[in-house]
Amino acid sequence: MSLQIAAGRWTSIVGPNGAGKSTLLKVLAGLLPARSGRVELLGRELHAWQRRERARRLAWLGQNEAAADDLTAYDVAMLGRLPHQGWMQPASSADHAAVEQALRATQAWDWRERALGALSGGERQRVLLARALAVQAPVLLMDEPLANLDPPHQADWLQLMRALVARGHTVVSVLHEISLALQADDMLIIDRGQLRHHGAAGDGATHRALERVFDGRIAIHRVAGQWLALPHINV
Incomplete structure (x- = not known):
């Protein structure tokens, strides 16, 4: 695939299970080699x-990130x-x-002295996100950053992403939560290892491509001024 991710914008990567979303993100991060071509x-x-230069400019948050459970939340973020x-x-x-x-x-400051292993799944995820944010890199790549987060903290995450972009950061996130992915500036739709669509998250062409790649089992609707993905149920 050939693509260019715009700087200073939030791009969400979506697609069915096994489509290659996480693989693509790891290639962009340099954690997996590209079989051909190159990444810039x-x-x-x-x-x-x-x-060291790359690590200052490109921050990473992966799925099921490993970290020593005996480290405090503060020490994990300091990494x-x-x-x-x-x-x-x-x-x-x-x-x-x-x-x-x-x-x-x-919102993890209050338990900065607690050991990571003593935190809930959602609390742990927020500490790992803090570790990525502490890099203060201009580019932030995240694979399933909403894992274990309840709806209020998902909303907090969304506001945080918008704030980062407003300050000029570039955010790329793999998300299963399609309705939240639709809040991004741009969207990459992946299926069977292929790039099926790359466009603005609010465009009708993007919405139709989303519905196609999920076999018509979701439908995109505008509700209260936001685009949402709702299950398409035949009755």
Whole structure:
């Protein structure tokens, strides 16, 4: 596939199970090699970046992220600052400020001293999101970032993404929650390893492509000023 993701916008990647969404995102992050062609980050080939430089510009949140359960939420978030720290150097005041900002943004600040293993699934996910935010990278890639989050915190996440984009960040997220994915600026629709559509999330062509790729089992409707994906039920 050939595509260009616009800077300073939020792009959601959607499609049926097994379509290749997570694989695509990992290739964009450099975690999986492309079988052919190349990936560019900010106009420069991805693997031409030094690792530390790339880690400062590209933050990652994957599915079922592993982290030591005995680390505190604060220490987990501080891991996001490693690309900014010298070898064996202590955290700077800028590092601590970035971690506090990230934990507060994800509403995880109040349990910063609690061990990760003592948190619920939703709380843990918010700490891992804070770790990605603490990098303060211009590009943020996320695979299923809403896992274990209840509806109010999904809404908080949505507002946070809009705030990041408003400040010039580029956000790319794989989502199963189609109604929330429709709140993005742009949408990539993947099926069977192929790019089926790439367009504005609010366009009718994007909505029709969504309905086709899910075999007509969802329908896109405008409700209270927002586009929503609703089950299509024959009665």
